[in-house]
Amino acid sequence: MMNSIRLVDLLKISLDAGKEILQVYENDFNVESKEDDSPLTLADKKSHETIVKGLSSLYPNIPVLSEEGKSIPYETRKEWNYFWLVDPLDGTKEFIKKNGEFTVNIALIEAGKPVVGVIYAPVLDTAYFAKKSVGSFKLANASTVEIQDDVELVNASVRLPLETKKEKISVVASRSHLSPETEEYIHQIKEKYGEVDITSAGSSLKFCLVAEGKADVYPRFAPTMEWDTAAGQAIVEQAGGLVFNTKTSEDLTYNKENLLNPWFIVRDTEFNI
Numbered sequence: 001m002m003n004s005i006r007l008v009d010l011l012k013i014s015l016d017a018g019k020e021i022l023q024v025y026e027n028d029f030n031v032e033s034k035e036d037d038s039p040l041t042l043a044d045k046k047s048h049e050t051i052v053k054g055l056s057s058l059y060p061n062i063p064v065l066s067e068e069g070k071s072i073p074y075e076t077r078k079e080w081n082y083f084w085l086v087d088p089l090d091g092t093k094e095f096i097k098k099n100g101e102f103t104v105n106i107a108l109i110e111a112g113k114p115v116v117g118v119i120y121a122p123v124l125d126t127a128y129f130a131k132k133s134v135g136s137f138k139l140a141n142a143s144t145v146e147i148q149d150d151v152e153l154v155n156a157s158v159r160l161p162l163e164t165k166k167e168k169i170s171v172v173a174s175r176s177h178l179s180p181e182t183e184e185y186i187h188q189i190k191e192k193y194g195e196v197d198i199t200s201a202g203s204s205l206k207f208c209l210v211a212e213g214k215a216d217v218y219p220r221f222a223p224t225m226e227w228d229t230a231a232g233q234a235i236v237e238q239a240g241g242l243v244f245n246t247k248t249s250e251d252l253t254y255n256k257e258n259l260l261n262p263w264f265i266v267r268d269t270e271f272n273i
Helices: 007-025 042-058 092-097 150-156 180-193 205-212 226-238
Strands: 031-033 039-041 064-066 082-090 103-110 113-121 126-131 135-139 169-174 196-201 217-220 242-245 264-267
Touching (some): 007 103, 007 126, 007 150, 039 092, 042 082, 042 103, 082 226, 113 205, 113 226, 135 226, 169 205, 180 217, 196 205, 205 264
Parallel strands (some): 169 196, 169 217
Antiparallel strands (some): 113 126, 126 135, 242 264
16 A cells, blocks of 8 residues: 555645645634634635545545544544544644744554655745655755656655754754643753753644754653644654654554544654653
């Protein structure tokens, strides 16, 4: 199944979703509230429709679980070996603030594990993508690059992690969700390593910073849902990093009955505390 998935197709779908998002972003827009009081905009809805239409057209036998269409009962979902896990607009709060730090997230889950991931940041026009046994990559100016197949896509991109030199430990944390537990974890890092650089970022871009090697660790001691993390986990893991449950030290898994993630840590393999 995974061999039939073309990264170039997923990139195109994410670019199309990004165009829909930017049409809303560049104008005045209304903000609704979901049942959990998190914000919802027309951009979420348009992106969701674009992604579901694209995936269903190309891969009609693979079901789609999206944040904006999440009311699929577990009795149905538990039979899925493969499925798409989608966040049409990750970082809605960043979207509303108009700081550009929001993304489109598309992941393929196989037996509870993310094996393909694409993250596209429309304002930055930057894409990150990964596929098991292929690797993890970054593509700048993604909407301007003419690409026909996965070989061309990989050749046009840079492989992650990047060659980076850091004098201090670098921690990336949520711009909108910095909990007391996260602050305590950062304090523990400082006690072990001394002074640290702390970067704030929105959406799944935090995963991408770890995958690139620009950040050593991203601690998340605050609520997230499965669609928030799946694509980012694929990109980090295929770049050689780790994404694990803080209580069990096991990898995050997907398609649980409750789609809420446990607290987790994203880090490169050389960092430890």
